[in-house]
Amino acid sequence: MSRASRDPGRSEAGEPLITTLARLGVYALTGALLAYPLGRPGATVAAAAGAVVGAALGRWLARTRLRSWAVGPLLVVGLAIAAGLRHLAVGSPSLSAALGPASALRVGDALAFGTGAFASGLALRTLSTRQRAWALVEVLLLSFGVVQLTAAHRGGAINRPFTVADPILAAGGDPTWAFLTLGGLGALVVVLLLLSERSFFRALWHVAFAVGVIALLVFGARDFGMPQPPEGSPGLGLRGDAQASDRGDASGDQQRGGAARPPDGRADGKGTPPPTPPRSDDLEFRDDYSSSHDQVPVAVVLFHDDYDPPSGMYYFREGAFSQYNGRRLVAATTSTSGARYDDDIAQTFPAQATDVPDSPGGSTHRRFVDTTVALLADHIRPFGLAAPVELGPADNPDPRRFLRMYRVRSAVLADDYHDMLGAQVGDPSWPREVWDHYTEGPKDPRYHALAVKMVSTLPDDLRDDDVAHAFAIVMWLGEHATYSLKSNHADAADPTADFLFGDLTGYCVHFAHAAVYLMRSLGIPSRVATGYAVDPSARQGGSALLLSGANGHAWPEIYVEGWGWTVLDVAPQHTVDAPPPAPDRDLQRLLGELARGKSTVPPDVTADVQSAMASVRLWARRVGFAVLFAILAVLIAAFVVKVWRRVAPAVVPEHRLPRVLYRAELDRLAEVGLTRRRGESRESFAARLEAAHPAFVGLTQAHVGAAFGAAHTDLSAMRSDAARFRADLRGRVPLWRRALGWLDPSAWLRAR
Amino acid sequence: MTTTPFASTHPAKAAALGADLPEPPPPADQRRAALASAHAHVTRLRDRLRAAVRGRDEVIELVLIALLADGHVLLEDYPGSGKTTLARALGMAIDDSQTVHGLAPFRRIQFTPDLLPSDITGTNVFDVERSTFEFRPGPIFAHVVLADEINRTSPKVQAAMLEAMAEKQVTIDNTSHPLDALFFVIATQNPLDIAGTYPLPAPQLDRFLFKVEMVHIAREAELEVLAQYPKPSLELAAALPGVSRAELLGARQAVRAGVYLAPVFHEALVDLARALRSDPRVLQGASTRALVLTLPALQARALLRGRDYVAPEDLEALAPHVFRHRLEVGAGTRDVVEVVRECLAPQLERLAQQSLRA
Structure with missing residues (x-):
């Protein structure tokens, strides 16, 4: 019984194809995210493409004899080339004359970002193929890309970044939720990248766990609100x-x-007497x-x-x-x-x-x-x-x-x-x-002395006016004191005196108290x-x-x-x-x-967004119907093939019977979940089933003999073997299992 | 296998068969009859060996396949596991009454470090009466030779022995003395006790068609062996009919000419060998000679199983025994058979898919 450990679905490095593709996608995303705020749209696309090509070549480079330390200088050279290309494209008079200055700038940008992303992707992929620890850098870069894209959203700036937030606001949504979703998806990708488990089931567990954490985050934000801005002032x-x-x-x-x-369902609930507020x-x-x-x-x-x-x-x-x-x-x-x-x-x-x-x-x-x-x-x-x-x-x-x-x-x-x-x-x-309440102050006589001094500068007709006195005080303070957010009075017994009769440097609380x-x-x-x-x-x-x-x-x-x-x-x-x-x-x-x-x-933007949404809905419906029809067509075709393979033994000429009859019985086995393993010979498969389906052994032998040059194939024996096999199958497999098999349109695809 | 093998012939297959053979094929009826009689002879021989050695059906089959495919086998097992009995029973089963030479049916050579090449090949002895040198053949001149503990003798003797196996002749004083056409060697070596041995190098191992690792026989078989006491098993076997040398040679001929080998097996074998050579765990892969030797072995197995065509199961069963001793694997790889099975799986898959194609 040979066990196939080399799955054809795996690429040479032993990584499933789907993982490789996902990794390339992640590289493209990272390149685009990092380039997006720095360059023009062309640069973003170029960076994504460069990162993908670099990552693809990096896998190859990792298998060459290149020393790992040489990747560093290689990266520096690549980045220098990128900078040089941009300089050349923007600075060259002939190019800007040929394309126009704006196009030259765009081309230079795209060249620089594409080459830079290519060099970085190549270096990173080479290293991370050789050593899995470098996957951490991949993850950090991607996280950084997502974070810097959404960082503008911090501090209550709900309208940033404009390109993402504007359409959502126009459609009446809350961009915060979009960013939360974006972050959740980013986290999911990061988790996938970090794990990329060989074991499918372990990866499934981890992904389920990550999804759970993200769901907790989202529902937590829904039920308990977004994080509050920090205490100001x-x-x-x-x-x-x-x-x-x-x-x-x-x-x-x-x-x-x-x-x-x-x-909001806080624990204290309604109706209970409110506790003393802090x-x-x-x-x-x-x-x-x-x-x-x-x-x-x-x-x-x-x-x-x-x-x-x-x-x-x-x-x-x-x-x-x-x-x-x-x-x-x-x-x-x-x-x-x-x-x-x-x-x-x-x-x-x-x-x-x-x-x-x-x-x-x-x-x-x-x-x-x-x-x-x-x-x-x-x-x-x-x-x-x-x-x-x-x-x-x-x-x-x-x-x-x-x-x-x-x-x-x-x-x-x-x-x-x-x-x-x-x-x-x-x-x-x-x-x-x-x-008394409103005129009580420190007993320190210096306050009164200073106040009298301030008032003494007033013109004679205002000398006795209290309001003018107040004006004089605030004007004097405004003239002589220095506003600073950093001061050194808090430890004094009377901080105001320390400020007023000291360095006269303080902030609004000092000013207000002094006045x-x-x-x-x-x-x-x-x-x-x-x-x-x-x-x-x-x-x-x-x-x-x-x-x-x-x-x-x-x-x-x-x-x-x-x-x-x-x-x-x-x-x-x-x-x-x-x-x-x-x-x-x-x-x-x-x-x-x-x-x-x-x-x-503005209303016209809203209308634009709404019409865009309407056309998106229209297309979604069309695509949905097309997909539905395609699925239906595939199903019908699958059933047609299934039925043909089932009835073929009755109608084909005799010389094709050994193949067609065996195939029909193979379909029956596949319908109840018994299929030949990859790399298993037909004889081994039959031997594996011999205890339950002894007639299948003879059937297999006749089929293999006919295929590999037996001089004679006993067709009547084959037919009787097939009949016995079907009887065995009916006796051994419960009806519901066989009925499920009849309904399965894909069973014949698994019959191998 | 309720039907009689080789009952009739499919005309189309017969034509394809004829195109494949180098010499003009015998008529289909004649070939069918030859196959049927070969099957009968080999089955008779197998039954006799089974009577002599209990619980070793798989080893007996491999030994018979090697005999029919004109190869030799290397048995690796423990002392007292029945290999001498097997070889002796095989030699005694071959009835050589018709030949002029009157060769011994069976000889056993115990290989020791002080053995000399002439001890096994024979030597020229001076005949005083006739004043001439006369060749006195050594123990190698027999139908079945048991080369016991072949790794205990010096490389010199090993080389002489292996030359005889490859060329089917021995050369003494520039005179070549041909060995019998049936010449068949069963060599043994002990897998554990390797102190003071001269392990066979890879090119010499290549001359053996199979290396068979024997495992201890099942409990029931062991009980059967004890149940025969006090009658020796060889005596029991002697009561059964044997086969003649000519019948065996005819069976060899019939296998090569009469068992159909689909061309896809050539591709499968070559691709298997290439996969083994490019596998990173394998330092040295199998030779082309090994592939050539495998073809008759596949046919022989088909005949033993009563088929007139080679089936994928023959390749599946024989590939581990053919390639096990021919591969040199790097450090860290313990199970050569596992490597062979892994490389064989895609070929089996290809053969399996071939059968469903129209």
């Missing part, structure tokens, strides 16, 4: 796990499907604030009215800190006598339209501006353009993308700051307790507010404004009678850090459109 306490604290209100507006997040809204002094400079979008603000602030910045107030605790300002608590402070700071997200208490309201100095805020990241409290007067829920058109949406009506400054001069600070109706302490030393009611501050130019002409973690800010505010709490920010003239860059214009527009619930692309 450390120390300002703008963001945090707001879900727990707002659970009670949130469940209230779920039936409206409005501002609340969709139910208080992350304390204003900490930090020495290194630079980690806040990330561009991850945290919210989109839609402006329903145009508004150009007199302060030169949009201030979105989220929290206020007015209570002096001996070291710094913290969020105010209700006093022992029941007085409430900073009531204009909304503590919870609105479940219904609510007026913000203690807000300035419409006055001659303020007008109303309506905005809608769509949160991309969780926040502790709602924030709004200073100063919010009314909050209300808003419909969330895309609950998967926007965690929460709410409407804000703000009473914004309509008049210039100059008009504030002469107004009274504070509110005469405040009780003593409130006055407030100085103002309070002069008896001006003031506080530190936190939130986001954005330059109006960031809108870039649109009505949507993208807020990122880098926009987090703290600023001083003073209370002016008739104006309410008013932003009075320091504008430092010396700064060692660049201001946060303007948000990505396309992303800002895209997210704005999404927040409005509108199509994100």
Whole structure:
């Protein structure tokens, strides 16, 4: 019984053909992915082709006597040739004259990328054929290609890379899912490449495992949401796990499907009393604030009215800190006598339209501006353009993308700051307790001395004006202090004093505290507010404004009678850090459109995509029908052949009977799953079946004799052998098994 | 095999058969009769050998195939496994009453390190009465020669022995003395006890048609051997009819002329040899002579199985025995037969597919 260990389906190196082809495909993909962001489309195609040719030749090269170390110099030479070709194609005057400069550039690109990919593919395939460990480099290259293609998608930039994301957005899909799928497929290919097991079943197990992991990833992302952007603006306490604290209100507006997040099945569930939220809204002094400079979008603000602030910045107030605790300002608590402070700071997200208490309201100095805020990241409290007067829920058109949406009506400054001069600070109706609360500062006399010094430069007619005093303080700070994200005050007993009477270098928290302490030393009611501050130019002409973690800010505010709490920010003239860059214009527009619930692309593009989809569907249907018909035709043909082979013994002339009769019985055996192994002789096959089908031995002998020159073949004996064999088969094989065999159109293909 | 072999002739096959043979073929009836009588003689011989040596049917068949194919066999086995009995029974079964020489039917030569070539070939002896040198033949002049432990003697003696096997003659003092046409050698060597031996080099091994590795016989066969006690088995066998030298020579002739060998077997053999030569595990492949010697062996096996044509199963059965001792394999390859089987599989596949073609 000879066992065939050399399968003809395997290539020379012992690798199944399908694996070889898959590997070439992976090389093509890797080459294309790596070349795609660097070159023109022609270069991408050339790189894919070069990588395939290189990989194919690498297999051959690995079997030559070339030393493995020589592959390195070979690669260097190949890359040098690639660079030289490009130089030659682009720099040669005759070529660019013949083709035109653009075509010359394209040709040069394609040549360079094709040759480079060829050299790299050749080197890598040679090494990895000789040593399997190099497969790791193959995998790393492919992974790198996928990652760098999708890296632009990071940091909330859902519109990148454009070529992949745009059509999906146009079709109303979520590109994130496409990238997740892409990543999953990439992982699958990588796993396949790494394993490429000789054992089919082991490979099957591993693939099943990999598919399971990927499925876990995808379903996990569906049920628990995408990874959240990292905490921006450390120390300002703008963001945090707001879900727990707002659970009670949130469940209230779920039936409206409005501002609340969709139910996400967290373990604590609904109805249980919300646990105390982690208080992350304390204003900490930090020495290194630079980690806040990330561009991850945290919210989109839609402006329903145009508004150009007199302060030169949009201030979105989220929290206020007015209570002096001996070291710094913290969020105010209700006093022992029941007085409430900073009531204009909304503590919870609105479940219904609510007026913000203690807000300035419409006055001659303020007008109303309506905005809608769509949160991309969780926040502790709602924030709004200073100063919010009314909050209300808003419909969330895309609950998967926007965690929460709410409407804000703000009473914004309509008049210039100059008009504030002469107004009274504070509110005469405040009780003593409130006055004390808003004017309490460090006992350090240096604050008052410095403040008096600042005020002394004012012209005589403003010498007694509190508002002018406040202006003088922030102007002095803006002139003399240096803005830096890195400072060294956090360890001091009074970090603000360390900043103000020290090197005067710090960030917004220092500035705000210093201004407030100085103002309070002069008896001006003031506080530190936190939130986001954005330059109006960031809108870039649109009505949507993208807020990122880098926009987090703290600023001083003073209370002016008739104006309410008013932003009075320091504008430092010396700064060692660049201001946060303007948000990505396309992303800002895209997210704005999404927040409005509108199509994100112009109608004609949508129509194009839809018509393309329609034609794709049409073609898919046509191809599907064609495939169906082809399968049907093949099935019918197979059955025709099957039936012919079965009935042929009755109709063929006698001299063909030994072959045809044997073939018919061979078909019967194949139908019940008994086939000759590859490399097994007919006699051995018959001997293997002899115990169960003794008549088949004689049949085989007669057939082989007729084929190899026996002088005489006893046809009647053969017929009787065949009849006995069929009787045996009926007796030994159950009916259902034979019936399955009758239905099998491919059995005769396995009869060998 | 219920039908009588060689009952009638297919005319088309007979014509093809005739075209294949170098000399004008005997008429079909005559050839059929020759095959039938050859089959009868060989079957008789086989039955007699089976009676003498129990449980060795496969070895007996291979020895008979070699005898019919005019080859020699090398038996590799343990002492006391019945090889001498087999050789003696074969020699005694050949009845040589008609020949003029009166050659001994059987001789056994025990090969030792101090043996000289003349000890086996014979030598010229001075006849004092007639004052002439007269040739006195050595033990090699017999129908069946058992060369026991052939690897224990010096290369010189081995060379003389092997020359006699190849040329069927011995040369002493420039005079060639032909050996009998039936001359058949069964050589043995012990596979384990190889200290102080002169292993046969590959070109000398090439002169043996088969190398047969004998394994211990089955329990039932061993019980049968003991059951015959106290009667010697050779005596039992002697009661059965033997064959004459002329009948055996006729059977050889009938096998070569009468058993049809399809041309596809030539291709299969050549391709098998080429595959073996190009296999990375094989250092030296089989010679063309080996392939030529294999053809009559295939025909002989077909005859023994009662067929008038060579079937793929003949190649499948004989290839391991033909190529086993002719291949030199590299270090790390232990089983030569496995290599042969692997290279044979594509050829068997080809033959199997051939039979289904119209």
